[in-house]
Amino acid sequence: MKKLLLTGVFKPYGVSDEYGEALCSMELLHNQVTREQGINSPRSNNLSFGLYLIAENIEVPSTVLDFPSWKDFTNEVDKGQYSHIGISFIVPNILKAKRMARYIRQHRPEVKIILGGHGVAIPDLKNMIDYDEICYGEGVLWLRKYFGENTDKPIIHPAVRTSVRSFVYGAPIMVKAGTILPGVGCQNSCSFCSTSHKFDRKYTAFLNTGREIFDACCKDEEELGVEDFALMDENFCKSDMRARQLLSEMEKEQKAYTFSAFSSAEAVTQMGVDFLVRMGINFLWIGVESKEDIFEKTKGIDLHALIADLQDHGISVLASLILFLEHHDKKNIHEEIDWAISMKSDLVQFMQLGLSPGTRLYKEYDEQGKLMRDFPWQRRHGQDTIWFNHPNFTLPESSEYLINAFKKKYETHGPGILNMAHTAVKGYIAAKKGMEMREAQGLVWNPQALKYTKKSKAEPDQFMKLRLESMRKSAMKFRPALKTMIKYSPNKEAVQKGRMIIELFNKTFGSATIKERVMSLAVSATAILENLRFKKYGVIMRQPPVLRTIYKDRSRQTVPDHADRKLSKLKTIIEPVNVAASVSLTD
Ligand code: SF4
Known part of the structure; x- marks a missing residue:
């Protein structure tokens, strides 16, 4: 009987050892966005969403193992229950995938090993890892074909939260979010983009309509208790009709989800x-x-104006910049960094030009002999040094420029979360003012024109009232941490900015309640402890708990309607294992 184990690579993450790198920590923000912001950097580990989507949509009984330790993984293999084991990995985790495959071969030679994830684009992988199959492109379709299942069955969206072990200033982040996977790939086909190339430079939708996305949100709300969602889609606004439908569904159902x-x-x-x-x-x-x-x-777009407009309306922006492009030299790279900082976005990702196998740019650099072919794969993550011959930069220099760019952004605009708090409160003020102004002028939302237009009979905007309340809630998430943000600000400008933001919160929402003050004191206390840890260890790297999710035989599951969702819930058993033991501090 067929049985599949789908697993991510093993812990520890963000630690330099025989198999991994300290600068590849399985954390999105802390790794490459708020990297030099010390205690002000929000921390969390995102789940391997794709594995849950696959397991939910194939008939073969499956288990998903997320964040396993080596022992968790080997224990699972040693159970001898699996006919197939899929290992998902990104390029820098190749040595972990290799070790896992070797263990399977040695201890369960009858098991078929399937490799998936961005790591499979590595050329000549066969000489590095002993495997049976490579899952190329979109995983649900590939595995359905591989196991001889019906490839036309509708996709059932899994209820998966975004992250585990989320905290800031040592305090757990109480507000959780769900993950929505509208689709994979992007038709824009930028030459460096590994996601676009992995999916053949086109977009594949899992959720084709706004209603399907809305239903997935409802399912998450019901099963996970969340109303805020991460849309894990490379370019969500590109599918404009579906986005319009989603808004229309929310208006119809009077549900003001946030994304x-x-x-x-x-x-x-x-x-x-x-x-x-x-x-x-x-x-x-x-x-x-x-x-x-x-x-x-970005051609012809005033990015400064676009970002300012979004922020003035309550939308935090993370702008990402590529360093060490072909035309960069020691003068204009500073101009690039200053240009990115001058946009005043809440956050900036500085990423080195990462030549990823499978992309057009990788091929071009390789053909031109610029690629360092022997450069270790585990170091190709874009946060240490480049791995190609740049005419104007050495490898150590590339590392130094990157770190300094992060530091400059932090010193110029202060903690990223402080900027996000500012954007959130500004947005609430603007939305309230805008709504009052439109009601006075008789302007109503025109979904065709995507703007507010005059209507003969003025109507109250009920949906916008709900939206305003969701914006208030989003802003209030930051309040308990505001004083701590000031305390650990990098300079007096950031302190002044923090004070101005606290005043704006008080003016807009009234003074903090007793509950908010208690929460604020609690964050201050955890921050003191966290700061002591920072001083002692230099780096804090907590390891996420292993998550083991079992998907039983679902060959009779056909339509993703409400009844099936209940069925799916019954069939899915989530077992957090050994949580306490897996939380550790390390350098
Ligand atoms: S996801 Fe972004 S970088 Fe990738 S192809 Fe699309 S627009 Fe370009």
């Missing part, structure tokens, strides 16, 4: 800020990439 999303500048511009606010987008990741007008997606 964070990734979107390219041209797609964001096309949708417009009024639409995005109404839809509940409160965080956008935009690839600004370079000051030079060399990418189609």
